[in-house]
Amino acid sequence: MIKQESKVFFNYFLVLILTGSFLFTSCKENEKSNNLVSDVEMFNSAVANAKPGDEIVLANGVWNNAELVFDAKGTAENPITLTVEEKGMVTLEGESNLQIAGEHLIIKGLVFKNGYTPTNAVISFRKNREELANNCRLTECVIDNFNNPERHVQDYWVTIYGKNNRLDHNHIVGKKNLGVTMIVGLDTKGSVENNHQIDHNYFGPRPTFGNNGGETLRIGTSHHALENSGTIVESNYFDRCNGEIETVSSKSANNIYRYNTFFECTGTLTMRHGNETLVEGNVFLGNNKPNTGGIRIINEDQIVKNNYLFGVTGYRFRGAFVVMNGVPNSTPNRYMPVMNSKLLNNTYVNCDNILFCAGSDDERSAPPTSTEIAGNIFYNDHKDNIFTAFDDVSGISFHDNIVGQNINTDIASGFTPADIKLVKNEQGFLIPTSDKIKTPIIISDKIGTKENTGTSWYSKEDRTIALNSGNTIAVKPGINTITAATRDSKPGDIIELTSGETYVLTKAAKVNHPLTFKSSGKEKAIILFERMMAFEIENGGSLALENLKFDGASAPDYAGNSVISTSKKSMTNNYKLFIDNCDFEDLIVNHSFDVLRVSKGTFADTISIQNSKFKNITGHIAALDTETDDIGAYNAEYVIMKNNILTDVQGVALRLYRGGKDESTLGPFLEMENNVFNHVGFGKKNKYDAALSLYGVQSNRIENNIFNETRPVDMHLVVGEPIVNILNNDFYKVDDMRVTGDQKYTVANSLSVDPKFSNTDTFELATDSPLKGKGANGKDLGIIK
Numbered sequence: 001m002i003k004q005e006s007k008v009f010f011n012y013f014l015v016l017i018l019t020g021s022f023l024f025t026s027c028k029e030n031e032k033s034n035n036l037v038s039d040v041e042m043f044n045s046a047v048a049n050a051k052p053g054d055e056i057v058l059a060n061g062v063w064n065n066a067e068l069v070f071d072a073k074g075t076a077e078n079p080i081t082l083t084v085e086e087k088g089m090v091t092l093e094g095e096s097n098l099q100i101a102g103e104h105l106i107i108k109g110l111v112f113k114n115g116y117t118p119t120n121a122v123i124s125f126r127k128n129r130e131e132l133a134n135n136c137r138l139t140e141c142v143i144d145n146f147n148n149p150e151r152h153v154q155d156y157w158v159t160i161y162g163k164n165n166r167l168d169h170n171h172i173v174g175k176k177n178l179g180v181t182m183i184v185g186l187d188t189k190g191s192v193e194n195n196h197q198i199d200h201n202y203f204g205p206r207p208t209f210g211n212n213g214g215e216t217l218r219i220g221t222s223h224h225a226l227e228n229s230g231t232i233v234e235s236n237y238f239d240r241c242n243g244e245i246e247t248v249s250s251k252s253a254n255n256i257y258r259y260n261t262f263f264e265c266t267g268t269l270t271m272r273h274g275n276e277t278l279v280e281g282n283v284f285l286g287n288n289k290p291n292t293g294g295i296r297i298i299n300e301d302q303i304v305k306n307n308y309l310f311g312v313t314g315y316r317f318r319g320a321f322v323v324m325n326g327v328p329n330s331t332p333n334r335y336m337p338v339m340n341s342k343l344l345n346n347t348y349v350n351c352d353n354i355l356f357c358a359g360s361d362d363e364r365s366a367p368p369t370s371t372e373i374a375g376n377i378f379y380n381d382h383k384d385n386i387f388t389a390f391d392d393v394s395g396i397s398f399h400d401n402i403v404g405q406n407i408n409t410d411i412a413s414g415f416t417p418a419d420i421k422l423v424k425n426e427q428g429f430l431i432p433t434s435d436k437i438k439t440p441i442i443i444s445d446k447i448g449t450k451e452n453t454g455t456s457w458y459s460k461e462d463r464t465i466a467l468n469s470g471n472t473i474a475v476k477p478g479i480n481t482i483t484a485a486t487r488d489s490k491p492g493d494i495i496e497l498t499s500g501e502t503y504v505l506t507k508a509a510k511v512n513h514p515l516t517f518k519s520s521g522k523e524k525a526i527i528l529f530e531r532m533m534a535f536e537i538e539n540g541g542s543l544a545l546e547n548l549k550f551d552g553a554s555a556p557d558y559a560g561n562s563v564i565s566t567s568k569k570s571m572t573n574n575y576k577l578f579i580d581n582c583d584f585e586d587l588i589v590n591h592s593f594d595v596l597r598v599s600k601g602t603f604a605d606t607i608s609i610q611n612s613k614f615k616n617i618t619g620h621i622a623a624l625d626t627e628t629d630d631i632g633a634y635n636a637e638y639v640i641m642k643n644n645i646l647t648d649v650q651g652v653a654l655r656l657y658r659g660g661k662d663e664s665t666l667g668p669f670l671e672m673e674n675n676v677f678n679h680v681g682f683g684k685k686n687k688y689d690a691a692l693s694l695y696g697v698q699s700n701r702i703e704n705n706i707f708n709e710t711r712p713v714d715m716h717l718v719v720g721e722p723i724v725n726i727l728n729n730d731f732y733k734v735d736d737m738r739v740t741g742d743q744k745y746t747v748a749n750s751l752s753v754d755p756k757f758s759n760t761d762t763f764e765l766a767t768d769s770p771l772k773g774k775g776a777n778g779k780d781l782g783i784i785k
Contacts, residue, residue, distance in 0.1 A: 020256025021525045036085065040066050047071060053078035058110070060085045065094040067118070071127060075103035076135070081728045087140070087457045098123045100133040109151065111142040111458070116177075121159040131188050132162035138170060140455045146523045149539075151570040151601045155177040160161070161185050167242055168306040171454040172243035173204025175243070176572040182204065182214045184231050193254075196231045202454030203239040205462070207574045208266070208601045211633040212664035214243025216267075220252030225273030228254040235259045235446050237453040239460075242266040244664045245317050247293070247301040250277055253475035257282060259446040268293035268318060273332060275300040279307065281444045283429070284320070286312035288350065294320035296358075297343075299336045305344040308443055309431060312351040316721060317358060318666060320351035323371065325364040327393055335359070338368035345375040347441050349422065352383055352629045353690060356411070357391030369395035377441070379420045379432045380402045387411045402436055467514045467544045473774035474520070477501035482517070482527070483509045494518065497525035497548070505529040511541035513716065514576075518546035522582060524700075529555060529563075531598075532540055542576040552587035561619070562597035563587070570601035577604060579690045592619035592651060592685050600626040604636040624668075626708065627693075632662030634696075638644055639668060643784055645763050658696035661719055669699040674775070676763045676782045682712030688713035690738070692712040700724045700745075704775040706755050706763075706782040711734045717741035728776045730755060750775075755782065 037043045046056045050072045074080035082105070084090035091111045092098075095118040100107065102726035111120055122143055125133035143157050156179050167182075175181045181203065186192050203216050215237060229252035231674045241247045242265060247267035248257065262269070269284075271277050279295060280303070282680060286292030288311040295304055296317060304321075311445070312320035326337030348354065357367045362552050373396055380386050384406045398414025409415035419435040425431050431441050450460060453513060470492030475485045482503050485495050491513035497503060499521035502777040508531050519525040526549045527534060534550065537543055543564065550563050564577070565586060577596070587593035595614065607622065614621055627633035646653050653675075656668055672692075681691040691710040694700060696718045703725070707713070712735040717724065724745035726737075731752050741747060751774065758766040763783055765771055771781040 004627070040068065046204070050080050050774040051658040052080060052104075055081045055083060055155045058082070058084045058090045063090065063092045063096065064612065065098045066073065066092050067093040067125060069101070069133070069306060070098065070105060070107065071101040071663070072105060073102045075128045076104055079104040079106050081106040081108065081231075085228060087455070091488060095332060096322070099127050100136055101127040101131040101195070102124050102136070103134050105136040106448060107136070107138045107533070108140050111144070112146045113142070113144040114488065116146055116148040117155050120155050122155070122157045124159045125165055126159075126161040129188050132188070133165060134162040135164045136162070137166045137168070138169050139166075140170065142455065142458050143173070144171070144596070145176070147175065147572045148177045149570065149572060149685045151572050151603070152178050152211075152347055156180055156183050157505055158182040159185055160196055161191045163190065163194045164196070165194070165390070167201060167246065168197070168199045170201045170206065171458045171460070172259045175206050176209075176574075178209070178211070178213045180213065180244075180684045182217050182227060184219040184252075186220050186227045186229055192300060193228045193230050198231065199232045199235050200448065200453045201236045202450070202460060203236060203629060203764045205237045206243045208603070208605060208637050208667070210245045210635070210637060210665060210667065211631065212244060212662050214664075215246050215249045216241040218249040220250070220254055220274060222251060222273055224273070225251055225332035227252050228273075230254045232256045233258075233260065235448040235453070236261075237448040237449060237450055238262045238265055239263050239450065245293070245666055246270045246272065246664065248343070248416065250274060251541060253277070256280070259444050259448060261285065263290045264292055266291045266293060266314070266318065268296045268322070269294065269662045271298050271302050272300065272420035273336070275302070277302050279304045281447070282307045283447055284312055286310065286320075287349070288516075291318055293318035294325065294351065296322040297338055297341055298326065300339040300341065302338075302341040303344070304342065304346065304491045309347065310349045310350050310430065313354070315353050316355070316666065318352040319355040319664065322350055322355045322358045322368070323355045323368050324398070325360040325368075326366040327364055328366045335364050337366040339370050341368070341371045343376060345439065346377075347432060348376065350380050350382065351378075352380070352386060353385050354378065354394050356387070356389040356396065360390040367391040367393065369394055371395060372397045373414070374401065375439070376401045377420075377421070377432050377437060378407060380404060380407060384408050400464045400706060402434065405436040410614045418507045424542040457494060465514055467492065467542055467578070468494055468516050469514075470494065472496050475501050479504045479745045480507055483507045486511060486515065489515055496520050497640075499523040499525055502526045502528065505531065506536055507531060508533045509558035510536050510538055511543050512538040513540055514542040516544040516546065519548060523545075526551060528553060532561050532567045534565065536566045536567060537564065537575050539569070539571040540573045544578040545580070545582050547581045549583040549585070549732065551585055552593060555587070555593065561587070561592075562594040564595065566599050566602040568630040570597045571603070574603050574605045577607045579609045579612055583613045583615070584617065585613075585615045592683075594619035594621070594623060596622040598624055598626055598635050602635065606638045606640070607636050608640040609644060610640065610642045611682060614649055615645075615647050617649045618634045619652070621646060621649060621653045623652065624746070625655045625656065630659035632658065632660045632665050634658040634665070634668050637667045637669065639670050641672045641675055643673070645783060646675065646677070646680050649680045651681070651686050651691050652688050653677055653680055653691055655688055655693040656697050657696070658698070660696075663720055666698050668697055669725040670694065670697050670701065671735070672702045674704045674706060674782060674784050676706045676708065678763065679710060685710070688714065698733045699724045700726070702726045703728055704777070704779070704781050707731045708769065710756055711735070712737055715739045715740070715745070717745060726750070728773055728781065730781050747757040747777075
């Protein structure tokens, strides 16, 4: 009996011990996990008292205007973690940011959106130059369109300092204001030879910025060009990162870029400064999209090997592979000559331009030396002249390269023609095969994909809403019915006006999302307006006008009138403007009356004007010239004018301006075809004294146009190697074209004959016109029906 009681007591005592142990453990665990904070004051207190192993949890909800400083010291075994109550349910909005300082910290699950940083960084791995973050990790965090509302105010989204930090599985998308998306800083001794790791991040679309300062990733600066960074960038996905010519700018030494995917990026991975960089096993998918870029080599001891490039179309500094000329005895922050570098075992499929000695000029006069290009495969099924040398290539050793049988290799020996076929591998890549290709082409399974990068809980879906993608809304004629319909519309909607009816605007229609305005039938609806503008494109807006007539009879007699204008406020979002089959007539107030007027701090991806008529206008059709700081900025990337009639226009048909000598942007691009310019440019207030005024435009294609009794074409060519083709145009009673600058240009098949129009309203050519069939395409010059 005593023994039994003793046994019961022992078991009871054991239960107490185990229960106590469990409760003690649970309390300790709850002490960590229950550190839930709901405002900045609680957060600051939790950080001040944080110990190794602690976890600070941000409560669900919107943290507005939250400036967080995570300054603490964990250990390798017991880091201190900053996380969220539920992933995707905690957002930092308004003027918010995060500074990290200390040791062994983990930051996980934060989302920054609907705001911008009040300082120079959204997330910074330091409090100041002395207090840095080391051995820390930023993972599964999101920065989504967290842009300063002023386009040209600079900030960075992530600035990395200290040593041994890792940034992985983050989602970073939509930077639109000035400044690099992510930088590694080397401006203190505590950040040199840092051994950072940047892996498995999703770098989502960044639109063209139209100025320097639009890189997605930069490691170092020109001030620290020869410092060793030792940063590894691997298995990331760069999705349409198009901010400027350099998607990735490597400006330090001893960095590694491997297994990254560059998807339709109109920029390059550029070894801008620093030596001994390795670029290995990356994939560049241009997919034949315009101006997509590859890899650019500058400096010494660079190795580029085992990369795969498909459909990369860029030219000049955006080529699929570019080896630069350098400056003799260059300072580190200019262009160090290429020396002792290697391009080995890379695969180029349908890539348009492989460029040697690029940038050769009076300053960059030092060609590559002691450089090897070997074991590469070049296949192109639509182009035979993919190689271009701008200077002496004798310092490059070419050997064991294989090319398709159609490709011209007169540039050098060391290329073996082969009968190449493309076979899709298990990953979906088209791989060249031939009996002369002895080494298998293998794309690493470590390559970054859209699926294995970023977070699993934050969508990568493209939220861009296209023009003409919404509902069609019929609008009755009347006063301000267009304004009301614009106000009540949804993104992508189509506002349909009754054919032949008249609409009056006493208030401008403010377009702040993509909208289309069109007539319901063949006859054009007529729009009169009593304000200084009919349509104002605001931030987020894009505009399409189809089959409409704009009459200036009701417009006020003020200076500064325009049919369409952009917001006078800075616009971080790029816009699009499409005008098709529209008439603009009698914009004839005493002051200049423009069709399109843009403001500084606004940027168009595309301005397209086609099949339209402009008659009796006292101002300009489009003056895109408000970015006058001469730093390489401009107002529009692509400008297209095709099949238009411009008659009795006192201003310029187009003023397109890009000033300065910065080479970080390669636009704007102009396409001007089959237009008739009749009596254009003779107004007393036309300060350009020209029908077309093109300054610094990087690509001019002017073909099949008729210039009849107009002011001349004026061009100033600057920066690099602008592509200028002026072909098959008629200049009748027009002064000679004025071209300044020291760049080359092509003018061919120009005529100076009477066009013989059969009708001066439609400007069709008479049957006996000498311009019949004189177009570059064998069709007529001028309007094509």
